[in-house]
Amino acid sequence: MTEQDRIVALETIFRNAFRRNDVVLTREMTAWDIPGWDSLMNMQIMLDVEKVFRFRFTVPEVANVRSVGDLIDIIGAKSKPHAPAKTQTS
Amino acid sequence: MTFHSPLFWIYLPLVAIVYYRLRAQRRDKRWLVILFASLFLLLAEPLGGLCVIAMGGFTFWVANRIFKEESHFYRKLWLSAGIGSCLSLLVLVRLGFGDAAYGSSFYIFQMVGYLIDVYQGMIPPEQNLFVYLTSVSSFFYISAGPILRAAEFIPQLRRPQFLTLIVAREAIFRICWGLAKKNIGDMLGLTVNEYFDSDLTRGPLRAWTAVLALSAQYYADFSGYSDIAIGLGQFFGLRLPENFRTPFLAKSVADHWRRWHISLSEWFRVYVFTPLCLARLTVPFWFDINLTSRVQIGLSVVVTMILAGLWHGFTWNNLIWGGYNAALIVAGAVLGTWAWVRSTRTKFLKIFVTFYLMMLGRVLTRTPSWKAFWAVFNDMHWAQGMSFYSSARISQLTLAILGITVPHLVDHFLLSQSPFFLHQRLLTLAIVLLILFNVIFVIPGQPFLYERF
Structure with a gap:
């Protein structure tokens, strides 16, 4: 799974979570760049990533995510080759 | 000491x-x-x-x-x-x-x-x-x-940082400003205590004055302590994190908790909320509880906020306060999915509503019982009993409003690194004025409110 695939899958997760179709992700994006990305939304995204990519986050991993790039790297390191299993669309 | x-x-x-x-x-x-x-x-x-x-x-x-x-x-x-x-x-x-x-x-x-x-x-x-x-x-x-x-x-x-003259001046300003806020809080505390320590119904003007003064007092006292701590840290070459970021400008209750006592909110987020959200709710040898992510997050908010409430003390009011905040955060997350709520056009309405809701929460922590809370609530919203619209009452209300706005305004400029704080002579003048203010308006022997926690 390439990084571009991961970004595309993540964009679907973000769009569903924020209920906005105009979310375009870059590696450098942080919570300050998307209005409404608070701790609740952050956990919503993490739990959706767990479901889609079929792995479990640890607490330090979630605590250390500072940007979309960090999230992409964790997904790359932890997800299985056949993931994502499903990407829901709204 | x-x-x-x-x-x-x-x-x-x-x-x-x-x-x-x-x-x-x-x-x-x-x-x-x-x-x-x-x-x-x-x-x-x-x-x-x-x-x-x-x-x-x-x-x-x-x-x-x-x-x-x-x-x-x-x-x-x-x-x-x-x-x-x-x-x-x-x-x-x-x-x-x-x-x-x-x-x-x-x-x-x-x-x-x-x-x-x-x-x-x-x-x-x-x-x-x-x-x-x-x-x-x-x-x-x-x-x-x-x-x-x-x-x-x-x-x-x-490896403490080297102390320069500029940093020392900033640190002294921060300490003096923290002490000034503490004194402002103590002065407002007189109005607050006069109202809350009395059983009499006093009418909406006095109720609103006291409740606004209470918000101002809490902010001035709590953030004043943090300012002094941060200033002292700077003085000893240590960088302490900001603990308050203009919380009265929060646009939701969740946003408020990202701006109020940030280090405590962050502690609960990292060590309670996040593990609860990631927890696998499994009962061994029996069944797995498969909650949807939204329900699990909602429950985590409730548990976290109730624990935060009990952190303030083991009282029913603090328990209710925790549940109240959790309900508001969850409601805010649900409402936040609506486009008109997210719109920037409703910004001022959101700030006003959040301030009002958090103000009621502070009343809950200040009153000794649920019954007392309702008495204050009724006092605020329905005119009854005594109500003297004298010039003294209007002055108290004005002071309460100034107590909310002035510290916030200064803190806004302080946190946004306004050019004023880079102008060394102006900063020195401000320090002298703050020292004078602190000497004139000090109310001796008043401990910081958070110290009792």
Whole structure:
């Protein structure tokens, strides 16, 4: 799974979570760049990533995510080759 | 003896002189000055001081055991023993056993956070007991925060920043401004106490004056302490995190908690909320509880906020306060999915509604019972009983509104690094004016409100 695939899958997760179709992700994006990305939304995204990519986050991993790039790297390191299993669309 | 005591301000320059007389050596040991200064102040509260040292020593030892232990089971066991001991002490203090309350919530939370960080492998345990004790007992934040994380603070103790004239001036301004806020809070406290300590129904004007003054008092007092702590940290070459970011401008209750007592909110987010959200709700040998992510997050918010409420004290009002905040956060998350709520056009409405809701929450913590809360609520919203619209009442209301707006305005400019704070002569003038203000308006012997936690 390439990084571009991961970004595309993540964009679907973000769009569903924020209920906005105009979310375009870059590696450098942080919570300050998307209005409404608070701790609740952050956990919503993490739990959706767990479901889609079929792995479990640890607490330090979630605590250390500072940007979309960090999230992409964790997904790359932890997800299985056949993931994502499903990407829901709204 | 803390910031509200005149003796502290005589003691502080002596500590600073010793601190800066020590030449920088190959391995900087100036943290020892902070440790001895802190221990000396702790002597004023013998039992409280003993608890800090005993718990500090114990958690230091436990953290090293966790790190060295290879068995996952025993690592968990040591972690449970460490956290269990810390929380037992906190519970005993909350239940009123012994006079060990001095800053207990703050250093205990710091120690619990440290143990969890070591357990999760985020940091290695500190090898020097005295450095660790300095980090949990430093006199400038022990009694009311901010709650520091070991990974960010301990390295600073070993390599404090060099003090320049510009930084020293900023630090003095911050300390004077914190003291001024404390005095503003104490003055508003007179209006608050006059209203809340009386059983009489006094009409909407006095109710609104007292409730607005209460919000202003809480902010001025809590953030004033943090300002002094941050200023003292700067003075000793240590960078403490900001603890308040104009919370009355929050656009939702969740946003409010990202701006109010940030280090405590962050502690609950990292050590309670996140693990609860990621927890697998499994009952062994029976069944797995498969909750949807939204329900699990909602439940995590409720548990986190109720624990945050009980942190303030084991009372029904604090329990209800926790549930009230949780309900508002969850409701805010649900409403936040609506486009018109997210729209920037509703910004001022959101700020106003959030301020109003949080103001009611503060009334809940200030009143002794549910019944008393309803009496204040009725007083605010339905005109009844006495109501004197005298010039004195209008002045009190004006002062309450100024107490809310002026500190927020100054803090906004302070945090946004306004050019004013870079202009050295203006800053010096501001320091002189603040010192005058503090000398004229000081109300002696008033402790900081958060110190009782």
